[in-house]
Amino acid sequence: xxxxxxxxxxxxxxxxxxxxxxxxxxxxxxxxxxxxxxxxxxxxxxxxxxxxxxxxxxxxxxxxxxxxxxxxxxxxxxxxxxxxxxxxxxxxxxxxxxxxxxxxxxxxxxxxxxxxxxxxxxxxxxxxxxxxxxxxxxxxxxxxxxxxxxxxxxxxxx
Numbered sequence: 001x002x003x004x005x006x007x008x009x010x011x012x013x014x015x016x017x018x019x020x021x022x023x024x025x026x027x028x029x030x031x032x033x034x035x036x037x038x039x040x041x042x043x044x045x046x047x048x049x050x051x052x053x054x055x056x057x058x059x060x061x062x063x064x065x066x067x068x069x070x071x072x073x074x075x076x077x078x079x080x081x082x083x084x085x086x087x088x089x090x091x092x093x094x095x096x097x098x099x100x101x102x103x104x105x106x107x108x109x110x111x112x113x114x115x116x117x118x119x120x121x122x123x124x125x126x127x128x129x130x131x132x133x134x135x136x137x138x139x140x141x142x143x144x145x146x147x148x149x150x151x152x153x154x155x156x157x158x
Contacts, residue, residue: 013077016125035065036085041076044068056135057082069130081131090137096128097144105151119143 102112117127
């Protein structure tokens with residue numbers, strides 16, 4: 001049963017463009033879009049000065065190349081796509097405003113992502129901040145700022 005769930009997850013990841021079809025990133029690693037190296041699954045203590053939080057795909061050229069992404073504890077699959085420092089900062093900012101929006105004004109997280117997918121003209125299964133680059137994160141921030149302005153101006157006028 002676990003293998004079936006894992007295979008289904010790998011297939012969904014391939015359809016969503018997270019990994020090449022038929023690939024298992026836990027075996028071959030992930031190509032690093034920043035330096036052309038390979039990011040392999042390893043203990044993330046290397047990223048956090050010896051403190052262990054789990055596992056991550058870390059570029060073989062770290063620390064010269066800062067490409068990495070965390071991994072799920074149960075499947076060891078990547079939580080998103082590799083990010084460098086600038087991309088990580090953009091994702092943090094996008095998550096901050098997006099999470100504050102759905103927690104304070106909207107609905108549950110899934111419905112908020114569905115709304116974001118529609119606003120960005122993306123398929124739902126391709127709409128996740130952990131997969132976005134800097135430009136997409138900036139778009140998330142602008143879209144959600146607009147939603148918050150609508151919510152707050154509507155509240156003030158009532």
